[in-house]
Amino acid sequence: MHILIIEDDPAIATNLYDFLEARGHSVDAAADGVTGLHLAITQHFDGILLDLGLPGMDGITLCRKLRQEAHLDTPVLMLTARDTLEDKLKGFEHGADDYLVKPFALKEVEARLVAMHKRHSGKVTSRTLETGDLTFDPKTMSVKFAGSGVKLPPKCIRLLALMMGEPGRVFSRKELESGVWGGAQETSDTLRSHMHELRRALVRVGGYDPIETVHGLGYRLITRARA
Ligand code: CA
Numbered sequence: 001m002h003i004l005i006i007e008d009d010p011a012i013a014t015n016l017y018d019f020l021e022a023r024g025h026s027v028d029a030a031a032d033g034v035t036g037l038h039l040a041i042t043q044h045f046d047g048i049l050l051d052l053g054l055p056g057m058d059g060i061t062l063c064r065k066l067r068q069e070a071h072l073d074t075p076v077l078m079l080t081a082r083d084t085l086e087d088k089l090k091g092f093e094h095g096a097d098d099y100l101v102k103p104f105a106l107k108e109v110e111a112r113l114v115a116m117h118k119r120h121s122g123k124v125t126s127r128t129l130e131t132g133d134l135t136f137d138p139k140t141m142s143v144k145f146a147g148s149g150v151k152l153p154p155k156c157i158r159l160l161a162l163m164m165g166e167p168g169r170v171f172s173r174k175e176l177e178s179g180v181w182g183g184a185q186e187t188s189d190t191l192r193s194h195m196h197e198l199r200r201a202l203v204r205v206g207g208y209d210p211i212e213t214v215h216g217l218g219y220r221l222i223t224r225a226r227a
Contacts, residue, residue, distance in 0.1 A: 001047060002044065002045050002046050003026070004029070005020075005049045006030045006050050006062065009051070016049060019106040019109075020109075020110065025110075028045075033055065033057025033062045036048075036062060037057060040074060041070045041072065043175065047074070047077065047117055048074055050077065052078060052079070052081075052087065059078060063095045076096045076098075077116060078091045079102060080101060131223060132221075134210060134221075136157070136161050143160060145205045148206070152198060155180055155181075156198040158179070159179075159191075160221075162180065163221040164221060167221045169220060170214045176219065
């Protein structure tokens with residue numbers, strides 16, 4: 001999993017970082033709320049560990065902005081020193097998915113992250129996605145464009161499904177590669193050739209290309225049909 005730690009206590013952050021990395025996760029960390037929010041929005045994470053008391057921007061505000069302004073549903077596990085009902089309710093109200101009170105066992109942090117991720121991926125993959133003229137059914141792994149079925153290899157389907165999850169948003173090469181292949185690829189040719197194949201198949205079936213290349217940044221799905 002790709003995990004983001006937003007925690008200003010260096011001892012706790014280092015503990016979490018070392019433990020999760022040793023368990024095979026890819027980890028990023030931020031020591032203040034503003035940097036944390038920026039990372040959470042600009043990169044793809046499977047889970048966020050969020051401290052409540054942070055310099056710059058507190059955890060509750062960060063969570064609210066992530067959900068309401070950036071429209072991201074990345075699973076958030078809140079970490080706090082205060083075990084009060086009011087704090088928990090506030091966290092959930094602003095979009096946190098789960099809660100742990102300090103001090104916590106590192107193994108429990110990981111178990112909760114994995115459980116959140118499973119629930120989240122189950123939720124994401126069980127519903128049919130519809131964007132403009134595109135439909136993706138994860139149960140049958142089938143894609144329809146402008147009412148007709150599109151035959152695509154599995155990697156191209158995953159690429160499209162990933163972008164359909166957040167239409168209009170620019171996905172970087174790194175994000176798409178880690179979403180489809182599980183990590184950055186050595187050359188950009190892999191992504192480019194799959195993207196080319198996907199776009200060609202869509203044009204053939206629907207008569208236009210719903211994917212836009214955003215130079216220097218990545219790709220995005222155009223939300224409204226042009227045809
Ligand atoms: Ca703190």
